[in-house]
Each structure stands twice: as structure tokens, then as C-alpha cells.
Amino acid sequence: MMIQWMESLFTEVLGKSLDAAVVVLCILCIRGIVGRYARKYAYLLWSVLAVRLLWFWPVTNYFSFFRLPVFESDLWQNTRQLPERLKEYGSLGNSDALLSGTQMQAEVLHTEAVSLTLAQKVLLGGTILWLAGILLFLVYFCVSYLRMKRRVRFAVRIGDGIWQGDCVPSPFVMGIFCPQIYLPSGLDARQMRHVVCHEKQHIRRKDYLVKLLAFFLLAVYWFHPLIWLSYFLMCRDMEMSCDEAVLKELGMEEKKAYSATLLAFASGKTVPGNLLGFEENNAKSRIRHVLRYQKPGTVLAEILSLVCVLSLTIWGFNHQSGADAGQENAGGSGSQILADSEEGGTVSEQAQQLYEAGTPYLGDASAVGNLLSLLGQQGYLPELDYTLELQTSERPYVLQMNFSDGEGDTEEVLAYMGQSGTLMLALVENLDEIRWGFSYGEEENSVIYYWDAEASRAMFPSLEDVKSYGKSPEAVEELLEILAQENMGEQQETISTVGGADGPTSVYIS
Structure with a gap:
């Protein structure tokens, strides 16, 4: 029973992966335009993909991008249903299936003594491989978190939620319910101010939870190359948008000094990818973005916000078909189900x-x-x-x-x-x-x-x-x-x- 449920979940994930590929490509196109003005809006765009990957129940919208004729064509629908067809043939195989039961009993008929076919083996093998990949991600997360927790156990508290010590490789935030900031030793006053402000922006925006959710989605869709690309780009947009928030708080005159702080940590030691670290491998692009950044005006900010909302509306949900609309109008009283007819x-x-x-x-x-x-x-x-x-x-x-x-x-x-x-x-x-x-x-x-x-x-x-x-x-x-x-x-x-x-x-x- 459990393996059948996992196979059903696996086929659902495969089906959503095809939709996710379309959404990622659309986000990349819009991100290239929006990101030129403010990275926080590019960062918000990734919420569209998160909604698409997380929602396993049907959420429909009349203005969905997926109501275009190409997504209602037989070619797309047949491709979209391939995982479900694999499940179908995985359940019955290429030979006739024999089922038994009594028609007056409201129970599901079960397959009897059907030998494993090639389709069954593919479905079962794919499900096991998928679960093994998720397990590896979870093991990596737990091991890296516990190792870092053990490593910084000798850090000294220097402020409210701020710790410092030689054992800290690079500035980062760790924790889920009560996030803490960890800093390496040897920071001057200017660097301390920049780094603490940056990490507090992460905590204020709940980025530590966002990255945890993104890591979970990456674990579920680990076989999808575009999800990997999306994860790394989302992390980059997260850091750059946080840099923008720091400049907004400290003032634009801090651009050069803040860039110098980024450069100082460009060659530092890294922290595990599931933690929020100040040091990032893309320090060059972050420094370039900080030096070029200009706060968008009110009108431009409203336009960019509207773009994000429209993106969620268009790409985040399925289109509403006539059947869906009819079912939404269903109502009734007692045990009777009534729906409006044409x-x-x-x-x-x-x-x-x-x-x-x-x-x-x-x-x-x-x-x-x-x-x-x-x-x-x-x-x-x-x-x-x-x-x-x-x-x-x-x-x-x-x-x-x-x-x-x-x-x-x-x-x-x-x-x-x-x-x-x-x-x-x-x-x-x-x-x-x-x-x-x-x-x-x-x-x-x-x-x-x-x-x-x-x-x-x-x-x-x-x-x-x-x-x-x-x-x-x-x-x-x-x-x-x-x-x-x-x-x-x-x-x-x-x-x-x-x-x-x-x-x-x-x-x-x-």
C-alpha cells in the first residue's frame, strides 16, 4: 500500500516537472529584465516556481498561461500524461490483468498474482531511485548542520543573537526557530557593521526559512536540471537583494565601503549550501551590482511589483476549464449534491x-x-x-x-x-x-x-x-x-x- 502511494506521488512529481520547466524558462526571461533594476523583484519571481512545485491540489485561474492552445494540444497533453500512463501500465503491465471481487461491495478491486512487467520495474525502480536521492539530501542536510553546530560550539556571544569566534569560517545565519548570527574573528568596526546589517536583513525577511524550503524542493526534484539552476539563481538573487536592503539602510554613500567588505570575504572559507553565508562564490557579480545599483523610483517600483503579481497569476496556477467552472458552482444541502446545468x-x-x-x-x-x-x-x-x-x-x-x-x-x-x-x-x-x-x-x-x-x-x-x-x-x-x-x-x-x-x-x- 505504501509503495503504491509513493509511486503515485512519484508520477505526480514527474508530471509537475514538465510544467516547472515551462515556468522556469518564463521566469528566466522576465528575470533578465526585472533584475536590471532591482534584484528583490527577481527574488520574488522565484515564488512563482515554488507555488507551482508545492501545490499538488488543483488551483485554477482563468488567466493562466497554461490555457494557451499549445498547452491544450494533443501533443502537450499526451506528453503531460506520460507519467500517469507509466503508472497505468506499471499497474497492469502489457498483458491482461485479472481482478476479482463482488460487485455489491463498495470496495476497490485488487490485482491478483500479476507478474512484474517491464513497465512495473521501471516505475518501481524510478520510485526507489527518487526516494534514495531525497534521502541523500536529507542526510547531507542533517550531517552538515550538526557538524557546523559542533564546530561553532566554542563561539562567544558578543550581542543579542550574535556570536563570534575563530571557529567560524565565514559570516552566516544558523537556526530555524531562533536564528543566530555567527561571525569570524578579526573583523574591524566597518566590516562588523556591514556584515551584521546584512545578516539581520536575512533574518528580518525570513530568508533562512525560504532557503530551507528551496533546499527541500531541490531534494524532491533533484533529478530536474532546471530546478538546480533555479536554486542557484534564487540564492544569488537572495544575496543581491539583501545587499540592496543594506544599501537602503546604510545609505548609497556606503557603496564602495560595502564592496570592499564583500571583496574581503571573496576568498574566505565557505559554509554548507543549506546555510545563509555572507561569503558567496559570485562575489564579483555582487560587487558589480552594488556599485551600479540605483534605488528604483516609485513608479518603476510599482510596475515591477505588478510584474511579479501578474507572473504569479499567469504561471503559478492551471487554467480554469469549463468543467472546473461547473464544479466550482456545485452546491447543495444535506446529503444531496446539486450543480447548475446549462x-x-x-x-x-x-x-x-x-x-x-x-x-x-x-x-x-x-x-x-x-x-x-x-x-x-x-x-x-x-x-x-x-x-x-x-x-x-x-x-x-x-x-x-x-x-x-x-x-x-x-x-x-x-x-x-x-x-x-x-x-x-x-x-x-x-x-x-x-x-x-x-x-x-x-x-x-x-x-x-x-x-x-x-x-x-x-x-x-x-x-x-x-x-x-x-x-x-x-x-x-x-x-x-x-x-x-x-x-x-x-x-x-x-x-x-x-x-x-x-x-x-x-x-x-x-
Whole structure:
């Protein structure tokens, strides 16, 4: 159970990585413009990426960048769904999966004795490798933090939250709940003033928590090269924006003196990357930025702030589709779920439940099992035990239910199969065909009934495209009304029978 949950989380991370790549490239373009005027706005831009990586629940926005046609194309959607498809084939493999269960019980059907396929091995191996990478990051963080904590244990307190000693390699901030400033020995009064002001700016802005969060995201997305690039650029923007805050507090006349302090620590010893250190490897670019920095005017500052807000709005969230908008309008009282329909009416709880139970993939065994259980509870399946086969190795994708009792009366089978089969075809997007098998007699004779979209249209002439009825709760409601209103007894189906004594009898309805 735990490994299945981790595999699901891994596929979700892979899917978000593709979105993150687009967001990073967009941020880099805007950052190059915004950063020329003030680095604090470039620093703020990285919050857009953090939101994109952190939000695992659907947050939608009508003005999202991801509503452009290119992101709704089949190519992008298929690429975006590759991790989910890997999960699908990792669960079922390239061979048929055999599931068993009782339709009247509201429980998920579980896979029985399915050998590991290549897709399963890839998914499991990728998940283990991903978790191992996260573990290494956590070990590095803990070890480096404890080693530094041990190293500075002999530092002397010289002020409120300020420590100094020969054991400190370079100025830095350490701590989560009560951050402390650590300074090396030998600083003159000017350097002390610059460094303490710089580190206090970090504490005031909670940069120590921001860097901890960034390090956590890097640990989760360690396999993504653009996330590594983003981490280092974010740290650079953090330091440069802090330099700007120091100049704002001390005055622009301190530019040269502050640059000299930066230069003095340019060749100093480093501190672990998960701590906030005054010394950075990009001292040259920081000095250049300090000397060139001019405080932006009020109008320019407002424009740059607006750019950051718009960036979060455009790139931080998914676009709001029509289905999302319809679901947001859902409401109700008691146990009933009601939603506004296009005609101004309501959608029944039954239609809402069926729509939410739908799945795009026949290979999602858990979702298919839940949907069948729901159909059984609503009376669309016979009260018989069955085993379930999901055949997804090639088209047509087939769902076969093998009932253990009875030969199956043709009229009764058609009554059940006509409604449940049509609903399954509508709610499972890539389902092509449904088969019901009945075994009977001591010689284990069997009858197999076949059902597809053509059979649904023959039994219910007013149906249009069967798949279109699974697109929204309103469409499911319309399908339920068609199934309830049309008298199946008056429809003329074509029934073809193949097979006999030497094999299973196959009954085709068209």
C-alpha cells in the first residue's frame, strides 16, 4: 500500500516537472529584465516556481498561461500524461490483468498474482531511485548542520543573537526557530557593521526559512536540471537583494565601503549550501551590482511589483476549464449534491457521483473497481459474484466480467448490459468493448456477451457519441435520462451467436 502511494506521488512529481520547466524558462526571461533594476523583484519571481512545485491540489485561474492552445494540444497533453500512463501500465503491465471481487461491495478491486512487467520495474525502480536521492539530501542536510553546530560550539556571544569566534569560517545565519548570527574573528568596526546589517536583513525577511524550503524542493526534484539552476539563481538573487536592503539602510554613500567588505570575504572559507553565508562564490557579480545599483523610483517600483503579481497569476496556477467552472458552482444541502446545468436546472447526486467516479484509463484498476461498485450499488449490475479482466495490451481495450453463477438469461443480460455497458463506455474514456461471461454446467460451458458503442446506439437510438456523455455531470445526467426514458423492450437488436458444444458461445449485440 505504501509503495503504491509513493509511486503515485512519484508520477505526480514527474508530471509537475514538465510544467516547472515551462515556468522556469518564463521566469528566466522576465528575470533578465526585472533584475536590471532591482534584484528583490527577481527574488520574488522565484515564488512563482515554488507555488507551482508545492501545490499538488488543483488551483485554477482563468488567466493562466497554461490555457494557451499549445498547452491544450494533443501533443502537450499526451506528453503531460506520460507519467500517469507509466503508472497505468506499471499497474497492469502489457498483458491482461485479472481482478476479482463482488460487485455489491463498495470496495476497490485488487490485482491478483500479476507478474512484474517491464513497465512495473521501471516505475518501481524510478520510485526507489527518487526516494534514495531525497534521502541523500536529507542526510547531507542533517550531517552538515550538526557538524557546523559542533564546530561553532566554542563561539562567544558578543550581542543579542550574535556570536563570534575563530571557529567560524565565514559570516552566516544558523537556526530555524531562533536564528543566530555567527561571525569570524578579526573583523574591524566597518566590516562588523556591514556584515551584521546584512545578516539581520536575512533574518528580518525570513530568508533562512525560504532557503530551507528551496533546499527541500531541490531534494524532491533533484533529478530536474532546471530546478538546480533555479536554486542557484534564487540564492544569488537572495544575496543581491539583501545587499540592496543594506544599501537602503546604510545609505548609497556606503557603496564602495560595502564592496570592499564583500571583496574581503571573496576568498574566505565557505559554509554548507543549506546555510545563509555572507561569503558567496559570485562575489564579483555582487560587487558589480552594488556599485551600479540605483534605488528604483516609485513608479518603476510599482510596475515591477505588478510584474511579479501578474507572473504569479499567469504561471503559478492551471487554467480554469469549463468543467472546473461547473464544479466550482456545485452546491447543495444535506446529503444531496446539486450543480447548475446549462439549462438552469440541477444535476442529481447520482449523476455527480458517476461523473466523479469516471476515469480516462481502463488500466486504472482502482478507479474501474470503484466505478463498478458504484454501478452495482445503483442497481445497474446483476447480484452475482464475478472476476474481472482488463485487457489493455492492444486495441480494442476490453473490460471482461466473468460471472460465476448461471448461464444468463438473454433478455435479463441485455437489460443490465444495455445500461451498465453504455455507462461504462461513457465514463471510461479509452474503453472500447465490454464482455460478460457466464459459466454453467458440470462441463464448464460458457456464454460470452459482447457490447460496444454500436450496440449502445442500436439499443438507444437517441444516443449520439457515447463517449461525449462522460465529459461533464450534465452530460451524465442526460445519459441517465435517456436510459430511463427509452423502452428497451421496443428496440430491435441484432443478436449473432457463434460457437457451441465444442467451445464458448459468443453472443454479439449490434
